[in-house]
Amino acid sequence: xxxxxxxxxxxxxxxxEPLFGTDHLALxxxxxxxxxxxxxxxITAVVLWIFVAGGMKRQLVPGRWQMAVEFFTGFxxxxxxxxxxxxxxxxxxxxxxxFMFILMANLLGLLPIGLFGLHPFTFTSxxxxxxxxxxxxxxxxxxxxxxxxxxxxxxxxVPHGTPLPMIPVIFPIELVSFLVRPFSLGLRLFVAMTAGxxxxxxxxxxxxxxxxxxxxxxxxxxxxxFTLMIGISALEMLVACIQAYVFALLTSLYINDAEHLH
Amino acid sequence: MPQIAQLAATYSSQIFWxxxxxxxxxxxxxxxxxxxxxxTVDARDAKIAEDLxxxxxxxxRADELEEQNRARDAEARASAQAIVAxxxxxxxxxxxxxxxxxxxxxxxxxxxxxxxxxxxxxxxxAEIEAVSAEAAQDMVARxxxxxxxxxxxxxxxxxxxNG
Numbered sequence: 001x002x003x004x005x006x007x008x009x010x011x012x013x014x015x016x017e018p019l020f021g022t023d024h025l026a027l028x029x030x031x032x033x034x035x036x037x038x039x040x041x042x043i044t045a046v047v048l049w050i051f052v053a054g055g056m057k058r059q060l061v062p063g064r065w066q067m068a069v070e071f072f073t074g075f076x077x078x079x080x081x082x083x084x085x086x087x088x089x090x091x092x093x094x095x096x097x098x099f100m101f102i103l104m105a106n107l108l109g110l111l112p113i114g115l116f117g118l119h120p121f122t123f124t125s126x127x128x129x130x131x132x133x134x135x136x137x138x139x140x141x142x143x144x145x146x147x148x149x150x151x152x153x154x155x156x157x158v159p160h161g162t163p164l165p166m167i168p169v170i171f172p173i174e175l176v177s178f179l180v181r182p183f184s185l186g187l188r189l190f191v192a193m194t195a196g197x198x199x200x201x202x203x204x205x206x207x208x209x210x211x212x213x214x215x216x217x218x219x220x221x222x223x224x225x226f227t228l229m230i231g232i233s234a235l236e237m238l239v240a241c242i243q244a245y246v247f248a249l250l251t252s253l254y255i256n257d258a259e260h261l262h
Numbered sequence: 263m264p265q266i267a268q269l270a271a272t273y274s275s276q277i278f279w280x281x282x283x284x285x286x287x288x289x290x291x292x293x294x295x296x297x298x299x300x301x302t303v304d305a306r307d308a309k310i311a312e313d314l315x316x317x318x319x320x321x322x323r324a325d326e327l328e329e330q331n332r333a334r335d336a337e338a339r340a341s342a343q344a345i346v347a348x349x350x351x352x353x354x355x356x357x358x359x360x361x362x363x364x365x366x367x368x369x370x371x372x373x374x375x376x377x378x379x380x381x382x383x384x385x386x387x388a389e390i391e392a393v394s395a396e397a398a399q400d401m402v403a404r405x406x407x408x409x410x411x412x413x414x415x416x417x418x419x420x421x422x423x424n425g
Contacts, residue, residue, distance in 0.1 A: 011264060033275045037275075048287060049290065062306075069299055
């Protein structure tokens, strides 16, 4: 028994499995199987839709639900106004979408529905997903930047007051730091989500394995591990919110660069 | 690590379903619903600002009315005081005039009376002179037997009376 439960694999929770026999569903030669990951994307989108739709009563005196939705739109609106200014207003739908989508995905992935034999899946712990989200944000920055400023956009890589002989050195450094942005944006979210879930799963493995090894081990190792899991679960919820916020915040800062250069 | 181990097999499905679901989120929720929610918030903010402005204007209007009332009140009081003062002044003037007229009348009467007294005393004095002259004439005639003329007697009496 102990040998069996010793096989608990903390990485198994990230495994992608096609569902409903769609293994070979393809589009233009590319596999587009409806996986557990895709299922949770759909769940996230639907839950988000229900959440926002519940706040669409448009009452003069808002109820609790409408207040909650207006809090989030107001939060993103304030974020854009503070970081980009009046020009940031037109990006609110995009930043709101990306913030709420990531937030919902992070939080839904933490649901303790394993208790009912279901497996929550956090698709933001896959860099294929966070990478695409980061590339989308970065593309908007590039498109807006070149659309608004043309080739003058490259002046972003030469900070004000740079002495002329320093430009050949500064320019590549700034260019690289700019090009690293989509990677750091995508990896940050992926790493934070993966690490948290691995940690929780490892501790859960401690609880199960120690309890299986005997009551004494269970009391000695299992109980402290379980206590720690409770604390880390709370921390993970905080991380889920913070990572969504960081993604939205950095997106808004990069958009500010594109809108106003420096 | 399934993220890397399954990369080749699953990347297309991941990207496809992500674009599909995020596309739904962006176009339906982000572009379709968020502006409506925001317009509700904006409308509410505008309404609150408008109500506050109205309240402020009403307050200002009330203050203005109160000020006007107060000014009118002060004006009315001032005019009332002016009327009272004018009436008082007129009454005082009338009284003065009447007193002066009475004074004049009294003075005239006084002068008349004084004149009458003076006339009476002059007349009396003249009568005393005449009587004294006659008496003096008689006394002279009885004592000395010399008869003097009335004129001489009169002159002598006058000289004696007036020192």
